[in-house]
Amino acid sequence: MSTFDPIQSFANLRHEFGEHGGVNMSVEASTTFTVINPTTMPEIFQGNLGPDVGGCYLYGRHFNPTVYVLGRQIAAYEGAHAGYCTASGLSAIAATVMQLCDTGDHVVASRTVYGGTFALLHDYLPAKTAVTTSFVDVSDLAAVERAFTPRTRVLYCESVSNPTLRVADIPKLADIAHRHGAMLVVDNTFTPLIIAPIQHGADVVVHSLTKFMNGASDHIAGAVCGTTEFVMRLMDLHMGSLMLLGPTMDPQVAFDISLRLPHLGLRMAEHSRRASYIASRLDELGLPVIYPGLATHPDHGLLARLVHPDFGHGGILALDLGTRERAFEFMGLLQNEHQFGLMAVSLGFSETLMSCSAASTSSEMSEQDLEEAGIRPGLVRMSIGYTGALEQRWMQLRSVLEKMGPVR
Numbered sequence: 001m002s003t004f005d006p007i008q009s010f011a012n013l014r015h016e017f018g019e020h021g022g023v024n025m026s027v028e029a030s031t032t033f034t035v036i037n038p039t040t041m042p043e044i045f046q047g048n049l050g051p052d053v054g055g056c057y058l059y060g061r062h063f064n065p066t067v068y069v070l071g072r073q074i075a076a077y078e079g080a081h082a083g084y085c086t087a088s089g090l091s092a093i094a095a096t097v098m099q100l101c102d103t104g105d106h107v108v109a110s111r112t113v114y115g116g117t118f119a120l121l122h123d124y125l126p127a128k129t130a131v132t133t134s135f136v137d138v139s140d141l142a143a144v145e146r147a148f149t150p151r152t153r154v155l156y157c158e159s160v161s162n163p164t165l166r167v168a169d170i171p172k173l174a175d176i177a178h179r180h181g182a183m184l185v186v187d188n189t190f191t192p193l194i195i196a197p198i199q200h201g202a203d204v205v206v207h208s209l210t211k212f213m214n215g216a217s218d219h220i221a222g223a224v225c226g227t228t229e230f231v232m233r234l235m236d237l238h239m240g241s242l243m244l245l246g247p248t249m250d251p252q253v254a255f256d257i258s259l260r261l262p263h264l265g266l267r268m269a270e271h272s273r274r275a276s277y278i279a280s281r282l283d284e285l286g287l288p289v290i291y292p293g294l295a296t297h298p299d300h301g302l303l304a305r306l307v308h309p310d311f312g313h314g315g316i317l318a319l320d321l322g323t324r325e326r327a328f329e330f331m332g333l334l335q336n337e338h339q340f341g342l343m344a345v346s347l348g349f350s351e352t353l354m355s356c357s358a359a360s361t362s363s364e365m366s367e368q369d370l371e372e373a374g375i376r377p378g379l380v381r382m383s384i385g386y387t388g389a390l391e392q393r394w395m396q397l398r399s400v401l402e403k404m405g406p407v408r
């Protein structure tokens with residue numbers, strides 16, 4: 001069990017008032033910033049002055065004050081020294097990997113990662129940058145160890161994998177990475193507040209804020225958390241991936257997301273409570289449900305050592321319907337006849353979202369890669385929402401299961 005308290009860490013931040021004393025911060029909707037003294041400008045360009053040194057800002061693709069506040073808030077939840085936000089989760093991931101790897105360097109990555117991350121590491125980076133990746137089952141620590149080469153700079157995984165919901169043993173993976181002089185980068189999109197990877201030894205945490213963090217499914221956004229030195233490197237005028245590739249978050253978006261962060265803890269606890277209830281009911285019926293909070297899940301014990309006790313075991317579960325056809329029928333009935341949830345990719349919304357992973361978010365993977373990653377054709381991933389009465393939701397789900405007959 002983790003003793004780090006993300007809620008207290010967030011509360012310890014200085015409150016950001018609006019320009020006129022408003023209870024919410026102001027949106028700094030400016031692309032450029034003036035200086036009073038002309039000698040200030042070269043100092044900012046040389047990195048001697050900045051947001052934390054003199055409160056100096058330069059240009060909107062560099063740091064923006066509103067986005068900077070959001071970055072600090074995300075970093076507080078992760079227990080990181082610093083953080084900054086990006087236009088998407090994938091740009092946070094790409095900028096991080098490209099910052100840590102030079103041409104010809106090597107990545108060891110979990111073979112069950114988000115489809116876009118898989119394509120970035122498997123197809124795009126080798127072709128564009130000669131950065132290559134070995135994909136391994138990160139639950140097999142010996143296989144992780146064997147995959148390292150003298151050029152390995154990054155060990156990459158998701159705290160809880162998508163969609164197979166295996167839990168990464170972050171302390172052990174951090175040990176392996178550090179022994180080889182590499183950095184452990186963890187995508188914590190599925191488990192904000194539940195797991196704080198940096199507290200368990202990870203060097204960098206990346207997020208798709210698009211999901212639970214923002215929670216309203218209205219913005220695409222991302223974040224990187226790590227040391228202050230790393231965040232400054234990302235924004236370096238000559239070699240910074242954020243500065244030079246330019247995945248800039250709009251300050252208005254940063255403001256919107258900042259409004260939803262104070263109730264992240266309430267939302268995560270309720271997503272988890274409901275997912276746990278539904279997973280337990282499915283398990284009692286003997287159905288092939290995957291949920292890391294179930295005692296039967298292979299990583300249940302590991303997860304118990306990593307989580308903060310207040311936020312449960314996550315809002316995502318997966319149910320294997322056997323075939324793609326049955327998965328489609330199941331989701332169609334749930335959405336169109338019972339209003340249980342919505343057939344849509346993504347997660348962390350107020351409503352339940354359902355998708356068949358092999359036919360959607362993991363379709364970047366070949367059939368063999370899918371099989372090796374344990375992503376079965378009929379696996380339906382559900383991000384459990386918090387609207388409606390829980391017992392009523394369970395009745396809707398049970399009706400569809402009864403209508404469809406035995407799963408196997």
Ligand SMILES: *Cc1c(COP(=O)(O)O)cnc(C)c1O
Pocket residue numbers: 088089090091114116117158162187189190207208209210211220221222
């Ligand atoms: C959605 C997602 C991403 C990509 O994030 P975007 O905001 O869509 O760019 C990366 N990792 C995980 C685990 C995700 O669920």
